[in-house]
Amino acid sequence: MSMFAAAAVAVLVSMLLALVRALKGPTVYDRILGVNTFGTLTVMLIAVHGFLAGRPEFLDLALVYALINFIGTIAVTKYVGLKELDPAVDQHSGDI
Amino acid sequence: MEVFLDILSWAAIITGGVFCVIGAVGLIRLPDVYCRMHAAGIIDTVGVGLILLGLAFQAGFTLALAKLAMICMFILLTSPTSCHALCRAASYGGVHPLHGEQKPDEESGARSPDDHGEGQPSKT
Numbered sequence A: 001m002s003m004f005a006a007a008a009v010a011v012l013v014s015m016l017l018a019l020v021r022a023l024k025g026p027t028v029y030d031r032i033l034g035v036n037t038f039g040t041l042t043v044m045l046i047a048v049h050g051f052l053a054g055r056p057e058f059l060d061l062a063l064v065y066a067l068i069n070f071i072g073t074i075a076v077t078k079y080v081g082l083k084e085l086d087p088a089v090d091q092h093s094g095d096i
Numbered sequence B: 001m002e003v004f005l006d007i008l009s010w011a012a013i014i015t016g017g018v019f020c021v022i023g024a025v026g027l028i029r030l031p032d033v034y035c036r037m038h039a040a041g042i043i044d045t046v047g048v049g050l051i052l053l054g055l056a057f058q059a060g061f062t063l064a065l066a067k068l069a070m071i072c073m074f075i076l077l078t079s080p081t082s083c084h085a086l087c088r089a090a091s092y093g094g095v096h097p098l099h100g101e102q103k104p105d106e107e108s109g110a111r112s113p114d115d116h117g118e119g120q121p122s123k124t
Helices: A002-024 A028-052 A058-082 B002-029 B033-059 B063-092
Strands: none
Touching: A002 A028, A002 B002, A002 B033, A028 A058, A028 B002, A028 B033, A028 B063, A058 B063, B002 B033, B033 B063
16 A cells, blocks of 8 residues: 555655746746646556555546646647647648 | 565556656756656656556556556557657747757757747758
8 A cells, every 4th residue: 555655755746846847947848848747647646546545446537637638738739839729720741 | 476466566666656756857957848858758658657567566457457558558659749749849949959069058948938939930
């Protein structure tokens, strides 16, 4: 049981450092990177908490958070890069 | 058998937690955004993979194991994709990578804090 607490502490410390980078990052890309890492670590924290509380149903929530994190990062990256969410005005060739 | 699985689980979780903290410290200390993507990649691969492996040792052959495998596979698929998209956006947005002679300065990472994204994308 205490191994889950150790994992939760490590993940929480990492989340704090990622949040510091997201708050003070000099460019907007540093902030996106910090938020993306924070989201990945949130997935880990939810999964660990499911085992810590003895309720593995929390893994479903972790899976949904992973999906939302990916979609959100792609959307924000595209928005910052293109200043537009409409793919018809894509200035650069290529996808994503 | 139970003790053996516990030892394996402890080892995987402690190693994964240490790699998570190492990646997060790198996220703070590395000089520019491309270096920081490397540090985030450590968290997304080794940290997440080892912690999920340690949880999988505790889960046994249950439905939780399948869900852990799905989470691990999904993160391993999406992390390089979002990192690539972010790197591409930063490159088109005018953030140039640091070279050897430049001072690894916080300000040089924010080369153009006012105009990145707008204006013509640099083709170099």
